[in-house]
Amino acid sequence: MVSAADTRFHxxxxxxxxxxxxxxxxxxxxxxxxxxxFVQEKPRLDPAELLEGKKxxxxxxxxxxxxxxxxxxxxxxxxxxxxxxAGVSLVHGTVAAVVRERRDRRMQTWRQPLVSRGLxxxxxxxxxxxxxxxxxxxxxxxxxxxxxxxxxxxxxAIQDAALQAVQRHRSALERELAESFIADAEGPLFxxxxxxxxxxxxxxxxxxxxxxxxxxxxxxxxxLPVVLALRHGERSSVTIVKPRTRNxxxxxxxxxxxxxxRDPLWGLVRVEMAVPGGSAAETTxxxxxxxxxxxxxALPVALPxxxxxxxxxxxxxxxxxxxxxx
Amino acid sequence: MxxxxxxxxxxxxxxxxxxxxxxxxxxxxxxSPIGIGTIVRVDAQTxxxxxxxxxxxxxxxxxxxxxxxxxxxxxxxxxxxPEGAAFAPTQRAEIRLYTAHVLRQIPEEPLQPxxxxxxxxxxxxxxxxxxxMDTYLRPESRTAIPVGVYRAGAxxxxxxxxxDFLLGPEAAHLNITGVSGLATKTSAVEWxxxxxxxxxxxxxxxxxxxxxNVKGPDLLFLDQPGKLEDADxxxxxxxxxxxxxxxxxxxxxxxxxxxxxxxxxxxxHELSENLTPLTWxxxxxxxxAEVLLNKDDIDAKADAFIDFLQERVxxxxxxxxxxxxxxxVRSFGELETFFRDLLRGMEERGGEQWRTHHVATIRKVxxxxxxxSTRCAGLVTDxxxxxxxxxxxxxxxxxxxxxxxxxxxxxxxxxxARVVSKLREHLERRDLGVSHVVxxxxxxxxxxxxxxxxxxxxxxxxxxxERGRYLGLVxxxxxxxxxxxxxxxxxxxxxxxxxxxxxxELATPGYAVLSAATKTKLAILExxxxxxxxxxxxxPIFVRxxxxxxxxxxxxxxxxxxxxxxxxxxxxxxxxxxxxxSISLDWVKRVTAGHEEDTVIRARNIxxxxxxxxxxxxxxSQFRRAAVAxxxxxxxxxxxxxxPGDDPYGF
Numbered sequence: 001m002v003s004a005a006d007t008r009f010h011x012x013x014x015x016x017x018x019x020x021x022x023x024x025x026x027x028x029x030x031x032x033x034x035x036x037x038f039v040q041e042k043p044r045l046d047p048a049e050l051l052e053g054k055k056x057x058x059x060x061x062x063x064x065x066x067x068x069x070x071x072x073x074x075x076x077x078x079x080x081x082x083x084x085x086a087g088v089s090l091v092h093g094t095v096a097a098v099v100r101e102r103r104d105r106r107m108q109t110w111r112q113p114l115v116s117r118g119l120x121x122x123x124x125x126x127x128x129x130x131x132x133x134x135x136x137x138x139x140x141x142x143x144x145x146x147x148x149x150x151x152x153x154x155x156x157a158i159q160d161a162a163l164q165a166v167q168r169h170r171s172a173l174e175r176e177l178a179e180s181f182i183a184d185a186e187g188p189l190f191x192x193x194x195x196x197x198x199x200x201x202x203x204x205x206x207x208x209x210x211x212x213x214x215x216x217x218x219x220x221x222x223x224l225p226v227v228l229a230l231r232h233g234e235r236s237s238v239t240i241v242k243p244r245t246r247n248x249x250x251x252x253x254x255x256x257x258x259x260x261x262r263d264p265l266w267g268l269v270r271v272e273m274a275v276p277g278g279s280a281a282e283t284t285x286x287x288x289x290x291x292x293x294x295x296x297x298a299l300p301v302a303l304p305x306x307x308x309x310x311x312x313x314x315x316x317x318x319x320x321x322x323x324x325x326x
Numbered sequence: 327m328x329x330x331x332x333x334x335x336x337x338x339x340x341x342x343x344x345x346x347x348x349x350x351x352x353x354x355x356x357x358s359p360i361g362i363g364t365i366v367r368v369d370a371q372t373x374x375x376x377x378x379x380x381x382x383x384x385x386x387x388x389x390x391x392x393x394x395x396x397x398x399x400x401x402x403x404x405x406x407x408p409e410g411a412a413f414a415p416t417q418r419a420e421i422r423l424y425t426a427h428v429l430r431q432i433p434e435e436p437l438q439p440x441x442x443x444x445x446x447x448x449x450x451x452x453x454x455x456x457x458x459m460d461t462y463l464r465p466e467s468r469t470a471i472p473v474g475v476y477r478a479g480a481x482x483x484x485x486x487x488x489x490d491f492l493l494g495p496e497a498a499h500l501n502i503t504g505v506s507g508l509a510t511k512t513s514a515v516e517w518x519x520x521x522x523x524x525x526x527x528x529x530x531x532x533x534x535x536x537x538x539n540v541k542g543p544d545l546l547f548l549d550q551p552g553k554l555e556d557a558d559x560x561x562x563x564x565x566x567x568x569x570x571x572x573x574x575x576x577x578x579x580x581x582x583x584x585x586x587x588x589x590x591x592x593x594x595h596e597l598s599e600n601l602t603p604l605t606w607x608x609x610x611x612x613x614x615a616e617v618l619l620n621k622d623d624i625d626a627k628a629d630a631f632i633d634f635l636q637e638r639v640x641x642x643x644x645x646x647x648x649x650x651x652x653x654x655v656r657s658f659g660e661l662e663t664f665f666r667d668l669l670r671g672m673e674e675r676g677g678e679q680w681r682t683h684h685v686a687t688i689r690k691v692x693x694x695x696x697x698x699s700t701r702c703a704g705l706v707t708d709x710x711x712x713x714x715x716x717x718x719x720x721x722x723x724x725x726x727x728x729x730x731x732x733x734x735x736x737x738x739x740x741x742x743a744r745v746v747s748k749l750r751e752h753l754e755r756r757d758l759g760v761s762h763v764v765x766x767x768x769x770x771x772x773x774x775x776x777x778x779x780x781x782x783x784x785x786x787x788x789x790x791x792e793r794g795r796y797l798g799l800v801x802x803x804x805x806x807x808x809x810x811x812x813x814x815x816x817x818x819x820x821x822x823x824x825x826x827x828x829x830x831e832l833a834t835p836g837y838a839v840l841s842a843a844t845k846t847k848l849a850i851l852e853x854x855x856x857x858x859x860x861x862x863x864x865x866p867i868f869v870r871x872x873x874x875x876x877x878x879x880x881x882x883x884x885x886x887x888x889x890x891x892x893x894x895x896x897x898x899x900x901x902x903x904x905x906x907x908s909i910s911l912d913w914v915k916r917v918t919a920g921h922e923e924d925t926v927i928r929a930r931n932i933x934x935x936x937x938x939x940x941x942x943x944x945x946x947s948q949f950r951r952a953a954v955a956x957x958x959x960x961x962x963x964x965x966x967x968x969x970p971g972d973d974p975y976g977f
Contacts, residue, residue: 067416102415105414105417106416297415299403299414299415300404300416300417300418301399303403304399313416
C-alpha cells in the first residue's frame with residue numbers, strides 16, 4: 001500500500017497506471033535537465049552601470065581571504081517524463097532547497113530542507129477522462145498550459161514548458177529559504193546564484209549571491225577583455241545590475257582560480273550583493289571585503305563536481321545533501 | 327525495561343554492500359565512541375510477525391572516507407601543499423562506516439538479513455542478551471563466572487563465562503595465547519582462577535587448581551598480596567571477586583640434585599610453611615617409564631621385559647634362578663641390586679637368555695631404568711621415598727603449584743605426566759577430594775606441538791582435551807603461538823583468550839575468520855585486555871580484566887629472595903621443624919655426625935614421609951637401622967661376561 005504522502009517518481013508511476021489503466025506502458029525518461037534541449041537564455045552582453053570608478057578595470061583584492069560565510073544556500077531540480085497520454089508528456093518534477101550552516105568547520109542543515117514534488121502537465125491537451133483521473137494520483141498537478149510557457153504543442157515544447165515551471169518552483173523554494181535565513185539567522189549567507197529575485201534578500205547585507213553561469217555577461221563589449229583577463233584574486237569594478245522584473249543589486253566579476261591554459265570563463269564568478277548606500281570608497285571597501293569572503297571558499301575544492309572551478313565546497317555540500325534526501 | 331540510549335548511528339546497506347543475516351553496516355557521526363569490538367544494538371523500524379526485530383552486533387571493521395573520488399583531487403585542491411588544508415574554512419564531508427557481525431537476533435526466527443534501523447551502544451542488559459549470558463545469569467540456575475568487563479564509551483558491562491562450558495560438562499578447557507613478556511597469560515589465568523573460586527556454584531561441586539610453574543617465579547607467590555590500583559579494585563568490586571590473594575595454596579618442588587634443598591625460587595625460609603618436597607620412588611616412576619624412554623629405547627623386546635618387571639618383580643617377593651637370593655624391589659637401589667644379581671647369575675651359568683629375555687635386552691633396560699634416577703635426580707629417589715601431592719584429599723578452592731621451572735626437561739615431563747594421570751585416575755574413581763580440577767599448563771608449544779614426534783605428554787594432553795570434561799579434569803593451557811600447538815588440543819578448548827598477538831602469528835590460517843581490524847587490535851592490545859571466544863558468544867569479545875591480586879613473580883623474587891645454599895644439617899633441621907618445632911641445629915648435628923649424606927637424607931625423607939608423633943626418636947632410629955644395614959660388606963663385583971660383538975646398543 002502506498003502512502004498518500006509518498007510522491008516519489010516510481011510511486012506516481014504506479015498510481016498513474018492504476019488511475020489510467022488504458023495508458024501505454026512507459027518506463028520513464030531520464031532526467032530532462034540532462035536529455036532535453038534545456039531552455040537557456042541566448043548568450044549576450046548586457047552592459048551594467050558602473051558604481052565604482054568611471055571605467056571598468058581589474059582590481060586586486062587586498063588582504064587575505066577571510067572565511068566569513070556562516071551558511072550556504074542552494075536548490076536542485078529533477079524532471080522526468082513519467083507517462084505519455086495521447087502523445088502529451090506528463091512530467092514528474094522534484095525541487096528542493098536547503099541551507100547548510102557551517103559550525104566548527106563542519107556543515108549541518110539549518111532548519112528543515114524544503115522538498116516539493118509535482119506533476120507538470122498541459123491539462124487542456126489531455127483527454128477529459130485523463131484530466132479527471134489526475135485528481136486521484138495523489139500529487140499536486142501544475143498546469144503548464146495555463147501560462148505563457150507553452151508556445152507550441154510540439155512534444156519538446158511541452159517538456160520545455162514543464163522544465164520552466166519546475167525551475168520556477170525551485171527558485172521559489174530557494175527564495176523562501178533565503179528570506180527565512182535573512183530574517184531569523186545571523187551571519188552572511190552564500191547563495192548559489194543571483195539574489196535579485198527577492199526584495200528582502202536583494203537588500204540584505206547578509207545575502208551574497210555567487211553566479212557561476214555566464215550566458216549573460218553584465219559588461220560592455222569594450223570592457224570584456226578586462227573581465228576575461230582577470231587574474232586569480234582580482235575582481236572587476238563594481239556595477240549595478242538592474243533586471244527588469246527583479247531588484248537592483250551590486251555586482252562584479254571575481255577570478256577564483258587562475259585560468260591559465262583554460263577558457264577565459266574558467267574560475268570566473270559574478271558576485272552579487274545589496275547595493276551599498278555609502279560613498280564610492282565604501283562600495284570599494286565592501287566589494288573587497290565580500291571578495292575576500294568568496295575567495296576564502298576556494299578551498300576545499302568541490303571536486304569531483306565538474307564545475308569545481310566556480311563552485312565552492314559549501315554549495316557542493318548542499319547539492320550532495322539534497323541528492324541524498326530525495 | 328530498557329532505558330532509552332542515545333542513538334549513535336543508522337544501519338545502511340547498498341547493492342554493493344548489502345546486509346546479511348550475519349553481517350551489517352552502519353554509519354555514525356565522526357565523534358561517536360564506536361570502535362572495533364564495540365557491541366551495538368539495532369532497533370528495526372518494521373515489525374516482522376508483529377515484533378520489532380532487535381539485532382545485536384559487534385563491530386569488526388571500520389571505514390572512513392570523504393566525498394573525494396581520488397586523492398589527487400585533494401592534492402590539486404591544495405596546490406600540492408599540505409599546509410593548505412589548514413586554511414580551508416570547511417572540512418570535507420566525512421563518514422564513519424562500520425561493519426558489525428551479528429551476535430544475536432531477537433526474535434531468532436525467522437533469521438533474516440539485518441534490517442534498516444537505528445544503532446545504539448549496547449547497555450548492560452543488552453550485552454547480557456547479545457552474548458546469550460542471560461541464560462546462565464538467572465538467579466535460580468546461575469553458572470556465571472566473571473571474565474572481565476566490556477567497556478564502550480562511559481559504559482562498563484560485566485562479561486561472564488558459563489561454568490558449564492568452562493569447567494564442563496557441556497564443554498570445557500581454556501586456551502590462552504599471546505606474546506611473551508607482557509605477563510598477560512599468567513595474569514589472566516590467575517585472575518580467572520580467583521573468579522572461578524569466588525563464583526563456581528556450590529551445587530556444581532568443588533574445584534581446585536593444579537598449576538605447573540614452568541618458568542621463573544611466575545606462579546610462586548599466589549598466596550602473597552599484590553599491588554592493585556583503584557581501577558583494578560573497581561573491577562573486582564563490580565565483578566564480585568575478592569581482591570585478595572588465594573587463601574589456600576600448596577607448593578611442591580623436587581629437591582636439587584644434591585637432595586637436601588628444594589629446587590625452587592620459592593626457597594625463602596619465610597615461605598617454607600606451605601612448601602612440600604616432591605619426590606617419587608620406583609613404584610611411582612615405573613608406571614610412567616614410557617615418558618622418559620623414547621621409541622629408540624623401547625623396542626618390543628624391552629617393552630616386554632619392563633612389563634614383566636612391573637608385573638612380577640617390583641613391589642613383591644621374587645626369587646627365581648639364577649638369582650642368588652629373594653628380592654623385594656621397592657626402590658631404584660633395590661632394582662639395581664636385582665639387576666646385578668640377575669646378570670651375575672646369568673654370567674655364571676653362561677646363558678644368554680632368561681625367561682625368553684636376551685641378556686642384551688636385560689642390560690639395555692637396566693641401563694635405561696638406572697639412568698632415570700640420575701636424569702631426574704632430586705625428584706626420583708633411589709631409596710623409594712615418596713612425597714606427593716595429596717591425591718585423595720584435595721581441598722576445595724585450593725591451588726596446588728608444582729614448581730618444575732628449575733628441573734631437567736625429562737623430569738618436567740615425568741612430573742607432568744604422572745600428576746595429570748593421577749588426577750585423572752582419582753577423578754575417574756571420584757576420590758580425588760574435589761569434583762573439578764583445573765590444570766594450568768604454560769608453554770603448550772613445547773608440550774603439545776603441532777608437529778614433531780609423538781610424546782607421552784602430548785598424548786596425555788590430547789586425552790584430557792578430548793575426554794577430560796566428563797571427568798571434571800579441565801585444561802587451562804597457554805602458549806605464545808597457538809598455530810604451533812596441536813589442533814586437537816586448542817580445538818577442544820571451549821573458551822579461548824587472546825592477549826596481544828604477533829602479526830606473523832595472526833597471518834596464519836587459524837585467524838582467517840578475524841577481520842583485518844580485529845587482527846590489528848589484537849596486535850596492539852593493551853596489557854589487561856583480552857579477546858574472548860566462548861561457546862555462548864557468536865563472535866569474539868574484547869574485555870578488560872584487573873591485575874591479579876597476587877604478588878607478581880618478579881616482585882616476589884625481590885621481596886623473598888632465594889635462600890642461600892645451606893648445609894645438609896640446616897636443611898634437615900628446617901624440614902624436621904615443620905613436624906617438631908623444638909628440633910635444634912645442634913641436635914641434628916649430633917645425631918647425623920659421622921653418617922654419609924645419603925644416609926642422612928634418607929633418614930630425613932623417611933621421617934618426613936612417615937610424619938611420626940615422636941619425630942626425634944624416629945629420626946634417630948633411622949641411623950641405628952642404617953648402621954645395621956650398612957654393616958655387611960658389599961659383595962664383590964663379579965665380572966660380567968663380555969658382550970657379543972653384534973650388540974646393537976653399544977654398552
